[in-house]
Amino acid sequence: MPERTIKIEIKRQSGPDAEAHWDKFELPYRPGMNVISSMMEIAANPVTADGKATTPIAYDSNCLEEICGSCAMLINGKAKMACSALVDNLEQPIRLEPLSKFPVIRDLAVDRxxxxxxxxxxxxxxxxxxxxxxxxxxxxxxxxxxxxxxxxxxxxxxxxxxxxxxxxxxxxxxxxxxxxxxxxxxxxxxxxxxxxxxxxxxxxxxxxxxxxxxxxxxxxxxxxxxxxxxxxxxxxxxxxxxxxxxxxx
Incomplete structure (x- = not known):
């Protein structure tokens, strides 16, 4: 039986004036995963779904329990907290984008x-x-x-x-x-x-x-x-x- 995986697509931008592009990732599934833990997996092994090495995703997070408010982003087109967005509740591929109303610093990190x-x-x-x-x-x-x-x-x-x-x-x-x-x-x-x-x-x-x-x-x-x-x-x-x-x- 093939191992269950999750597919994630992330809109990336290396700097405020850089051109945006999408990277696709495929990760082993684990029960209880949320969006932040998924990006931690990517940071540990930053390789895209087609096998190309890349850089870890830049994003803001701190408390991981919906207290600090820093990990807000667009998840499948809706503004949500990444720490409380459970993978099991999200349609795949999970599409992650920075908030659209604020200047992008890098990847999913914005200036609020x-x-x-x-x-x-x-x-x-x-x-x-x-x-x-x-x-x-x-x-x-x-x-x-x-x-x-x-x-x-x-x-x-x-x-x-x-x-x-x-x-x-x-x-x-x-x-x-x-x-x-x-x-x-x-x-x-x-x-x-x-x-x-x-x-x-x-x-x-x-x-x-x-x-x-x-x-x-x-x-x-x-x-x-x-x-x-x-x-x-x-x-x-x-x-x-x-x-x-x-x-x-």
């Missing part, structure tokens, strides 16, 4: 720094740094904690941005992940001191008005964040802040 620039734009942090002890912060009620906790599970994988039709170079839309963090920090008793700054950062080009509410983000999010609710709530807050600014300035 736009997300972190957007998070800086909306001041997605709790301002507690200082030269002296600020003392204990205000108490947070359990009900508020339970409502905010899901949004704190964002792993910055950028899948919501990849699947969003509004996230592109022409719109400059910040994306669902950034908007969700605005809601998270605006509800924090200490973080909400920057609430007005965050809401104003979402006004104008690339802000929340560019969201067309396609809801692709909430369907694709690997952590099942309540993204559409967060977008609705923040949109309301932005409108209210805009009205206040109009009458006070």
């Amino acid at each position: 720094s736009v997300l972190f620039e957007n998070l800086k734009r909306v001041k997605a942090w709790v301002p507690v740094d200082g030269s002296y002890d600020l003392g204990p912060g205000p108490r947070i009620f359990p009900q508020s904690q339970e409502e905010s906790y899901p949004l704190s599970n964002c792993i910055s994988c950028t899948i919501c941005m990849e699947v969003c039709p509004q996230f592109n170079e022409s719109t400059g839309f910040v994306g669902a992940a950034t908007i969700a963090q605005v809601k998270l920090f605006n509800e924090n008793p200490t973080g909400k001191v920057l609430k007005q700054d965050r809401l104003r950062a979402l006004m104008g080009d690339g802000g929340i008005a560019d969201c067309a509410y396609a809801q692709n983000c909430v369907n694709a999010c690997p952590k099942q964040l309540p993204l559409t609710r967060a977008i609705s709530d923040v949109s309301r807050d932005v409108i209210v802040q805009g009205i206040k600014d109009f009458f006070t300035h």
Whole structure:
């Protein structure tokens, strides 16, 4: 009986300006394999299906348990986490491509720094740094904690941005992940001191008005964040802040 194998096709690119091509690989099957373990097999023996030696695949990964968010890629045309994409659940040949909305660094590794620039734009942090002890912060009620906790599970994988039709170079839309963090920090008793700054950062080009509410983000999010609710709530807050600014300035 012939040994069972898995077939993988990977879109490769040696650098940002290099021409893309496809490499095909065939690996021995083992129960429980995921996409990351498959690429580890290739790294151990980087030989294509037709017997040509090549280089190991460049890709991002760290935790291997859907926590760090770094191994997001297109798997059979859909944005997924490679660490939780089991080979047994995927149609073969398994086609792996880099995320399409971000600059390619090499092979499956892309530059997702736009997300972190957007998070800086909306001041997605709790301002507690200082030269002296600020003392204990205000108490947070359990009900508020339970409502905010899901949004704190964002792993910055950028899948919501990849699947969003509004996230592109022409719109400059910040994306669902950034908007969700605005809601998270605006509800924090200490973080909400920057609430007005965050809401104003979402006004104008690339802000929340560019969201067309396609809801692709909430369907694709690997952590099942309540993204559409967060977008609705923040949109309301932005409108209210805009009205206040109009009458006070």
